[in-house]
Amino acid sequence: MHSTDTKTLRDMDRTHVWHPFTQMKEWEKSDPCVIVRGEGSWLIDSDGNRYLDGVGSIWTNVHGHCKREINDAIKEQVDLLEHSTLLGLTNDKAAILARRLVEVAPPGLCKVFYSDNGSTAVEIGVKMAFQYWQHRRRPGKTKFISFRNAYHGDTIGAVSVGGIDLFHGVFRPLLFPTIQAPSPYCYRCECGASDSATCAMECLSELERLMAAHAGEVAGLVIEPLVQGAGGMIVQPEGFVRQVRELCDRYDILMIADEVAVGFGRTGAMFACGHEGVTPDIMALSKGITAGYLPLAATLSTQKVYDAFLGEYREMKTFFHGHTFTGNPIACATALASLDLFEKDRLLETLPSKTEYLQQRLHTLMELSHVGDVRQCGMIAGIELVRDKQTKEPFPWEERIGVQVCLEARRHGLFLRPLGNVIVIFPPLSISHDELRLLMDGIEVSIREITGD
Numbered sequence: 190m191h192s193t194d195t196k197t198l199r200d201m202d203r204t205h206v207w208h209p210f211t212q213m214k215e216w217e218k219s220d221p222c223v224i225v226r227g228e229g230s231w232l233i234d235s236d237g238n239r240y241l242d243g244v245g246s247i248w249t250n251v252h253g254h255c256k257r258e259i260n261d262a263i264k265e266q267v268d269l270l271e272h273s274t275l276l277g278l279t280n281d282k283a284a285i286l287a288r289r290l291v292e293v294a295p296p297g298l299c300k301v302f303y304s305d306n307g308s309t310a311v312e313i314g315v316k317m318a319f320q321y322w323q324h325r326r327r328p329g330k331t332k333f334i335s336f337r338n339a340y341h342g343d344t345i346g347a348v349s350v351g352g353i354d355l356f357h358g359v360f361r362p363l364l365f366p367t368i369q370a371p372s373p374y375c376y377r378c379e380c381g382a383s384d385s386a387t388c389a390m391e392c393l394s395e396l397e398r399l400m401a402a403h404a405g406e407v408a409g410l411v412i413e414p415l416v417q418g419a420g421g422m423i424v425q426p427e428g429f430v431r432q433v434r435e436l437c438d439r440y441d442i443l444m445i446a447d448e449v450a451v452g453f454g455r456t457g458a459m460f461a462c463g464h465e466g467v468t469p470d471i472m473a474l475s476k477g478i479t480a481g482y483l484p485l486a487a488t489l490s491t492q493k494v495y496d497a498f499l500g501e502y503r504e505m506k507t508f509f510h511g512h513t514f515t516g517n518p519i520a521c522a523t524a525l526a527s528l529d530l531f532e533k534d535r536l537l538e539t540l541p542s543k544t545e546y547l548q549q550r551l552h553t554l555m556e557l558s559h560v561g562d563v564r565q566c567g568m569i570a571g572i573e574l575v576r577d578k579q580t581k582e583p584f585p586w587e588e589r590i591g592v593q594v595c596l597e598a599r600r601h602g603l604f605l606r607p608l609g610n611v612i613v614i615f616p617p618l619s620i621s622h623d624e625l626r627l628l629m630d631g632i633e634v635s636i637r638e639i640t641g642d
């Protein structure tokens with residue numbers, strides 16, 4: 190093993206690495222923190238500094254970094270089989286994982302189509318829903334209903350069903366049009382309702398109006414159940430997902446649930462749809478699936494969807510889609526080890542006391558004069574900073590208040606990544622009570638220092 194000093198590492202990065210969602214002109218002038226090690230909830234840089242991973246390595250981490258059981262499973266699998274294709278063959282780990290996913294998924298989802306990131310998991314769902322109606326002899330059903338503020342990934346199909354103009358406006362000419370429904374972002378909702386239940390009802394009645402007008406041409410609806418993630422950790426009121434399911438049934442529209450961010454225990458249940466007793470027709474999974482270790486994704490479907498693709502070879506009903514690393518056995522073995530740990534550590538049972546604590550701390554943060562809104566669902570939270578609490582006037586985006594707070598938090602030993610003016614909390618589910626307290630203390634002082642409270 191050779192190690193390289195921090196300055197050389199930074200130089201190599203600044204010279205050659207093009208970072209995602211990053212203005213590189215600024216990056217080149219910065220001294221990036223080079224992470225070289227992980228340990229539980231902590232990231233360790235090339236100078237030995239430790240940072241509490243407050244965003245779970247971009248919403249993926251479940252059991253902490255370098256978890257022994259997962260490391261062992263990977264080492265064992267590497268010596269058995271590193272990769273073999275699912276085109277014309279299968280592999281043991283892909284088959285076993287498919288069974289395990291179906292066992293934990295909402296009842297009725299029984300088929301697993303693998304890919305390797307969240308965007309493709311959604312895009313596969315969209316293509317599946319589209320082709321489904323072609324085979325069902327309803328060729329007019331080609332459109333999709335998407336939600337305002339939605340985020341489903343960065344490939345062209347996933348961007349098409351997204352609703353965040355800031356990220357995606359530049360690509361508009363490349364996208365297919367969708368029918369956009371309002372989402373209940375109560376804090377900034379334009380519906381004029383005075384409380385979240387009324388706001389959700391307004392959104393649902395508008396959704397129903399759109400469905401009634403377009404049902405004959407709509408193949409599917411894409412939703413992030415319970416929480417819109419990248420949109421700003423926007424939490425839907427109770428019952429919303431269930432009512433969306435009912436509307437999809439009434440208007441014969443396939444429901445595609447994007448559980449890429451909220452899946453695998455994040456909201457307190459294994460899957461967000463589970464909170465509302467909902468089975469979507471198609472469900473996209475990625476981020477937490479390998480506990481933050483390796484790229485893997487799965488698109489689950491019901492028997493009904495799958496059956497529409499069955500036919501004689503010459504009928505051309507095959508689902509023509511696939512990726513080179515589909516069902517990679519190392520990634521699947523990792524996912525299996527993660528599911529084992531959910532059971533062994535009774536992970537879901539450890540969450541309520543932590544989410545209650547998180548809720549208390551968020552509640553106290555509302556006393557700060559620049560905290561306009563706090564939103565939480567399980568181990569996800571968003572703190573929306575505003576210039577004026579009374580009028581809800583946002584901080585101008587050029588001030589990058591979220592970035593400033595997160596940089597300040599770095600000085601307090603935390604790694605955070607905001608969404609605009611929203612401070613995101615998305616730690617490893619395995620975070621300890623003491624670490625969670627450190628995280629919330631650090632966030633509170635950082636907000637106070639930057640907003641001058």
Ligand SMILES: *Cc1c(COP(=O)(O)O)cnc(C)c1O
Pocket residue numbers: 305306307308309311340341342343413418419447448449450451475476
């Ligand atoms: C992150 C995310 C995606 C995209 O996943 P990638 O692996 O980054 O392509 C899709 N949907 C949701 C809800 C996400 O949070």
